[in-house]
Amino acid sequence: MPSSTASGCEPAAPARVEVRRGAAEGRPAALCPVLVGTCGYSYSEWIDGGFYPPGTKSAAMLGLYGRSFSVVELNYTWYQMARAESLARMVAAAPPHLRFAAKLTRTMTHERDERWQQQLALYRQGIAPLGERLVAVLVQLPPEFERSVANRTYLAALLDGLEGLPTAVEFRHRSWAVDPVFAELSRRRVTLVTVDAPALPGLFPPLDVVTNPDLFYARFHGRNLEGWRSGNMQKKFNYDYSAEELDAWCAAHMPALSAAASGIIVFNNHVRAQAPRNGAQMALCLARRWGAGR
Amino acid sequence: MSASFPGTRERAVLHFNVADFAVAVERVADSSLSRRPLLVAPLGAARAVVYDMSEEAYGEGVRKGMPLRRATRLCPRAALLPPRPELYARAMRSFFRELQGYSPLIEAGRVDGHFFVDVTGTHRLHGPAVDIGWRVRRRTRAALGIDPIWTLGSGKVVAKVASRLVKPVGEYIVAPGEEEDFLAPLPVTLLPGLATRERQLLEAYSLTTVGALARLSTQQLLVAFGPRCHYLHAVSRGIDDEPLRPAGKGPETLSFQHLFADDSNDRDEVRTRLFALADEAGAVLRGRQLVCRRLTLRLGYADGSEASRQALCRTGAAGDLHLRQLAVEALERAWTRRTRLRACTLLCDRLQPRSPQLPLFPECAAGPLRAQRLQGAIDTLRQRYRQGLVGIGRQGLAGGG
Numbered sequence: 001m002p003s004s005t006a007s008g009c010e011p012a013a014p015a016r017v018e019v020r021r022g023a024a025e026g027r028p029a030a031l032c033p034v035l036v037g038t039c040g041y042s043y044s045e046w047i048d049g050g051f052y053p054p055g056t057k058s059a060a061m062l063g064l065y066g067r068s069f070s071v072v073e074l075n076y077t078w079y080q081m082a083r084a085e086s087l088a089r090m091v092a093a094a095p096p097h098l099r100f101a102a103k104l105t106r107t108m109t110h111e112r113d114e115r116w117q118q119q120l121a122l123y124r125q126g127i128a129p130l131g132e133r134l135v136a137v138l139v140q141l142p143p144e145f146e147r148s149v150a151n152r153t154y155l156a157a158l159l160d161g162l163e164g165l166p167t168a169v170e171f172r173h174r175s176w177a178v179d180p181v182f183a184e185l186s187r188r189r190v191t192l193v194t195v196d197a198p199a200l201p202g203l204f205p206p207l208d209v210v211t212n213p214d215l216f217y218a219r220f221h222g223r224n225l226e227g228w229r230s231g232n233m234q235k236k237f238n239y240d241y242s243a244e245e246l247d248a249w250c251a252a253h254m255p256a257l258s259a260a261a262s263g264i265i266v267f268n269n270h271v272r273a274q275a276p277r278n279g280a281q282m283a284l285c286l287a288r289r290w291g292a293g294r
Numbered sequence: 295m296s297a298s299f300p301g302t303r304e305r306a307v308l309h310f311n312v313a314d315f316a317v318a319v320e321r322v323a324d325s326s327l328s329r330r331p332l333l334v335a336p337l338g339a340a341r342a343v344v345y346d347m348s349e350e351a352y353g354e355g356v357r358k359g360m361p362l363r364r365a366t367r368l369c370p371r372a373a374l375l376p377p378r379p380e381l382y383a384r385a386m387r388s389f390f391r392e393l394q395g396y397s398p399l400i401e402a403g404r405v406d407g408h409f410f411v412d413v414t415g416t417h418r419l420h421g422p423a424v425d426i427g428w429r430v431r432r433r434t435r436a437a438l439g440i441d442p443i444w445t446l447g448s449g450k451v452v453a454k455v456a457s458r459l460v461k462p463v464g465e466y467i468v469a470p471g472e473e474e475d476f477l478a479p480l481p482v483t484l485l486p487g488l489a490t491r492e493r494q495l496l497e498a499y500s501l502t503t504v505g506a507l508a509r510l511s512t513q514q515l516l517v518a519f520g521p522r523c524h525y526l527h528a529v530s531r532g533i534d535d536e537p538l539r540p541a542g543k544g545p546e547t548l549s550f551q552h553l554f555a556d557d558s559n560d561r562d563e564v565r566t567r568l569f570a571l572a573d574e575a576g577a578v579l580r581g582r583q584l585v586c587r588r589l590t591l592r593l594g595y596a597d598g599s600e601a602s603r604q605a606l607c608r609t610g611a612a613g614d615l616h617l618r619q620l621a622v623e624a625l626e627r628a629w630t631r632r633t634r635l636r637a638c639t640l641l642c643d644r645l646q647p648r649s650p651q652l653p654l655f656p657e658c659a660a661g662p663l664r665a666q667r668l669q670g671a672i673d674t675l676r677q678r679y680r681q682g683l684v685g686i687g688r689q690g691l692a693g694g695g
Contacts, residue, residue, distance in 0.1 A: 040422075042469065043417070043422065044303065044304065044306075044415075044417055045417045045418065048418075057304060057470065057471060058304055058469055058470035058471055059469075059470060059471025059472075076424060076467060079424045079425075079427070079428055079465065079467065080424075080465050080466060080467050085475075086469075086472065086476075089472070089475060106428075232420075232421070233420075233421035233422075233425055234417075234418065234419065234420065234421050
């Protein structure tokens with residue numbers, strides 16, 4: 001069972017739930033390991049929020065995080081280019097069961113320029129120390145990245161460049177929610193990220209189309225309608241999912257989740273340590289309703 | 295809900311640095327300048343030196359402080375502009391305003407596009423420090439047209455070294471606890487605050503990387519570096535508790551500077567300019583009913599090196615003659631080389647209000663009282679007419695008197 005704080009006793013692989021594949025349809029049992037985690041782990045705010053014990057230093061956070069979760073999405077690789085020496089030190093210090101998803105650097109998504117191919121080469125070198133522990137490279141595209149010819153060409157080239165790496169794409173513009181896009185992602189075995197966000201016009205809808213039979217990837221941003229376009233992260237990601245909301249999500253998305261060989265569910269509502277709290281709740285919810293031991 | 299003790303919180307210090315600040319500002323003022331190399335230097339002076347240059351000119355070999363004639367030979371395609379310090383100061387103020395929304399603890403450099411911002415404990419308002427760095431950069435690019443480097447560290451030293459690594463553009467995040475590993479492979483010359491003599495010593499001892507320096511104990515460093523051993527020992531391990539010094543929050547310092555149009559080592563000229571600065575300082579001090587108890591003279595040599603010495607006055611000085619005397623005392627100790635001077639700066643600090651107490655036995659203090667009355671009369675004349683109207687011998691009245 002997942003623990004709710006980082007200071008508790010740790011199971012071997014916390015917040016990892018073996019979901020019975022085909023559970024929703026009553027097909028023969030097969031297991032789909034679902035790893036639950038958060039977007040980032042190094043938040044001093046989580047000390048105040050009670051997830052980390054008082055006085056926790058940043059260097060100790062990943063070890064403590066690993067007591068509660070089995071996957072973490074590295075979001076600092078969005079802010080700066082991944083650096084191999086730094087990631088190698090991090091991996092060496094991380095608990096052995098912990099797996100990593102790494103966000104693609106903003107110079108290839110939100111602030112790209114003509115040198116993006118060099119950036120991609122640097123990125124591939126930078127994340128190399130993650131090795132087998134890399135579960136996905138997350139390509140998060142900005143809200144203004146609509147489905148134009150130029151953007152389609154760019155995305156195709158980018159995905160070509162990421163060939164060989166487990167890749168997931170998160171769209172923010174709803175123009176990408178069309179069958180040809182899903183078909184192309186399926187052909188490439190690239191995961192379409194399922195997003196939980198406020199129901200606002202223009203945003204990519206919360207679809208559960210499985211484009212990659214190897215991996216299902218869901219990101220929970222919170223449903224803060226007022227804060228979403230405030231320009232302030234602390235308002236945008238300030239949301240606490242209720243048990244009912246998480247339960248309803250599980251029920252609605254279980255067919256998609258159990259259609260893949262493995263799954264990642266991460267929470268981005270980091271404000272006031274709501275993400276780790278909701279992550280632990282989600283793992284409990286999955287285990288209770290769909291877990292193999294049930 | 296648990297609470298952290300404020301003193302135990304890890305610091306988060308952002309460093310913003312606009313590379314070639316004067317050039318960046320000039321290019322915002324005139325976008326056509328962005329298409330060619332640019333040199334900023336005083337025009338018309340026989341021995342003018344480069345004040346700032348663009349990255350392209352740097353690539354051609356031009357350096358700050360280089361004689362302009364040589365710089366134009368190295369980079370003949372470069373556009374040439376005179377420095378506009380007031381414009382750069384205005385750009386600094388605009389940048390400062392962008393930062394003010396994130397923290398009250400901001401330390402600004404000397405009109406050079408450098409800012410340190412301590413964002414420790416601001417996450418509840420503004421989110422993670424990395425996000426602040428990214429947002430400030432995005433905002434300054436959009437609002438001011440300048441593209442600062444931003445770095446994040448647990449102190450000023452680490453953040454500054456990271457800036458030097460990514461110059462002229464980019465960002466660098468050094469996570470808390472990573473400082474020593476980050477610094478270890480870097481050249482020791484990237485550490486800020488090293489004096490020329492210290493650099494020479496480090497080279498002589500083959501201490502080329504920060505890691506090599508970090509392996510030595512304070513006792514070992516004491517032998518070569520004396521009392522500086524503690525600083526070197528700490529910074530080489532990334533330990534830096536030095537607080538930021540926000541403008542206007544620390545003890546006040548009055549600053550007066552003269553830039554020589556042509557570098558000079560003419561003793562009379564230097565003393566004349568120094569006296570003018572002392573008189574200027576005296577006028578400000580007397581106007582605010584203050585005295586200063588420490589006067590610092592900073593000399594900038596033509597080769598880019600600096601020397602500074604101080605003169606102390608326990609009772610406080612505000613009169614022109616007294617300040618001149620202190621300035622000369624500092625000059626005698628600071629000016630030890632024959633190299634020409636480019637600038638001299640007079641700093642008055644340890645300020646305190648002038649005492650209104652009159653002497654108990656006026657007959658014993660006749661001299662000082664007379665000097666005080668004379669100074670008062672001179673000030674009255676200067677205020678009524680102009681600053682240069684009345685001077686003291688050897689000053690050489692500017693523009694005639």
